[in-house]
Amino acid sequence: MSSPIIISVSHRGTTHPLSLLPHATLEYLQQRLEELTSVAPENQKLLFKGKQNVSSDAAITEAGLKDGTKVQLIGPTAEELGGLKATESEHQRKERILRERAQRAPVKVRSTGSSAADPRYTFHSIEPLPHLPNPSSARDLLTKLANDPAIRHVMNKHQFSVGVLTELAPHEQPHLLGLNVNAGQAIKLRLRTDRYDGFRTYKEVRRVLCHELTHNVWGDHDNNFKELNSTLNKEVAEFERAQAAGTHYLGSAGFDAPQSALEAEAQAYVLGGSRVLGGASTSSATDSPEERRRKVLEATMNRLRKEEQELEDRCGTSAPEQ
Template structure:
């Protein structure tokens, strides 16, 4: 049987497979691609121009790439061997790093409880004006490679729509007049390790919402935190101290807003939200002694204020360390100071 060559492109690099025949199966083709690119068979996406008249190479029997016994002739590649196949997918080494980064991000983005003293004097203003239906998000789009007929298309739109309608997100968008042209997704293999991207101060925000195999979806609260980070880049590029302040403010405002909703109101009471008692403030001191005084008795209001300030300062230092880790995991795309991305940190 006459053999032929097939050219495929992986990350802008051309590769040629030789000695292929019409009865070579797509399974065998995928294994040959894996030997060259180290992209696992089940993680490969094979794309061809629609005008080439070639069958969908990713429509697999039983959803298993290893069971795809269609021949290149049956798929239409044998008679169109001059067509370049585009291969998408992460290598096995990248997947391992991504799995490690994913675990680290889950650890770092576990639900956090802001110390009540951080909310002293904070007011969650009512941003739900009657009759107002204007969304700060211009359009919601799935990735261009996700076909409308794909079962994943609707799930992607639903996930992004949920983010765009999140009450906490809408709240800070109203307070800071954030506007986003397009909210869309960033596929895992496009920029390995990159979790978010803000182009031109909100013209387009891309979020990596899918798991590494592009079939499932990442934790919602983790993605929402990435979105908050990218929204902060609407106002401040790079990561100067002002960005850190704004990013912390946005998270605190969402926390205050959601706490107010849980309390059944849209605004917090004026004044102190939390007034800890003296024993609660001194419970961490050895033997129950009051700093600078003797045991027993009531604590003077000046000492209580001083301790409250020290608790607040310690909490702020902890949050500052966490935000610093986030900033270190956020990189800017080369050549554009207004385009920012949040990268998953390297595994320790």
């Protein structure tokens, strides 16, 4: 008689040890997990070192599961899906009422926020690592990122959906700042300092998040990726500037029309007053206001290039093999 295989499946901070016979199928495993977590098999995503594209009637050993394997389960519960559908229905009802009001009495509205967010385009779950210090503080930071108005704006605009927003443990992957799993199935961010004595600054982590969100569309760090990533960062900066100014108008304030997404991103940061991005300036007292603006813009672009190169070097995401 074959000896059982012991695996551990983690789901939202809870670890479920399972004892399975080697010939047990993946379908059987999914049924067991549904009993434990209320996540239906069709909504389950299992992350482990092994073969991912295996039919449900294959044995667990054929998928690469063996004694001691650690598996991460991602997926919404039946209750959460019911709540999501109810939220979508309520959203549709409100949209209908607004349309009817606009048809009856059209008015000009001066708005400082984005249009109503689609509940599909969000982070569907937040999971700090429970074995690291201060998991409640990590959850607070992840929640702040997930609810950041500028991040929600770009996610809704570009129709980004992320299954799980979680963190990377510095001691496990010290070279990484971020990782996007399967184009949005999960995004993992480096929240903590190397010595675990605190957390990295919010804007540093948020910039990594924009980088990893770009991987929802593009796997490789090619020109397509760079253009979209710069666009996301520009839109975040512009959104915050517009909120502060109380308007959606985003002028160039003396700058020429940007020639690339990176230049547009740099302009947005300069106009938004993010001087820290510009670094040291070479302006002199004899420079005209236009020349000083040009130098600040150039310094900001150089700083953004360096930051983005570091993010690429410390990003664990790559395009899937063909």
